[in-house]
Amino acid sequence: MRLIAKGLACRRSGRRIFSGLSFTLDPGEALIVTGRNGAGKSSLLAILSGRLSPEAGSLRAEDVGERTIPECLHGVGHRDGLKSALTAEENLAFARDLLGAATLAPREALARMGLAHAAGLPVAYLSAGQRRRVALARLLVCRRPLWLLDEPTAALDAASQAVLAGLMRDHLAEGGLVVAATHQALGLTTARELSIEAFRPAAAAHTDPFAETAR
Template structure:
């Protein structure tokens, strides 16, 4: 899969949020989207997922046959998107049936996130960190090449952050793409950075050097 974004702009409530965003990702690529609060990081992910229409620019995807971009991606946003009255396993079973391209079984996905013991527990009983890990387990129950992650380490302890870094590395090693909006280190080695700054909105993605890899 290859993703090309050219001269993308976003307008919310009549106000230009950003413009001139350009980057490309090929198989195994990763992009860390950074910037201050309100700069438009979440809006960029919303545009890529198809939930928000861009004000200008083009998005092109290749290498996925006749599939559209929304059919090729997973989104983990600020909200976990879980049904509190359902168990962790039931939430993942629903996602697996809805999204298609089944991969791991719910129990297997939860095991990878260290949550095998909550399979039959209603999500309402889980802590914020556990809920976050259940949401991340959706990445594993269905195989989709592009992961869009909005502050994915929110509410995660250090051990869980390390597991997430491993999962992203495995996904990339298999040819998958990762785009993550973040304020924190994610373990995305050899990633590109796209900093959104309204004062200088046209900031192309650049490859980070070895010194920056430790931060990402």
């Protein structure tokens, strides 16, 4: 898969958050999106996932056949998107059945994230870090070439961050793509960095950096 963005612009609640944003990702490449809180990192990921339409610009994928971009991606956002009443294994089984193209079994994916012991526990009983690892394990139960990750290391300890870095490196080695918005280093030494601040209009640069409308 090849991902091409040209001249993307985003407007939220009547304010332009960024404009003129362009990049190309070839197979095996990672893009780290940086910027202060409220700069528009999450909005960019929402555009890439198809949850938000850009005000201007274009986005296309090559070498994906008849699939759309949303059909080619995994997204992990601020919210873990887990069903609290279901066990960790049941949450992953649901994702596998919904998304198709199964790769690892749910228990195997949990074991990769160091959660084999928690497979049968309702996720409501898990810590924030454990819930985050269950959410990240969804990346492993079905094969999708594009990973969109919003602050993926949130709530993870150092050991779990190292595991995530290994998973991303393996994904890139297989020709996958990673776009990650983060304030922290992710252990991807070959990743390119895109500072979203460089694409913010002058007027937007003076808005409240913590404004929810810019997320």
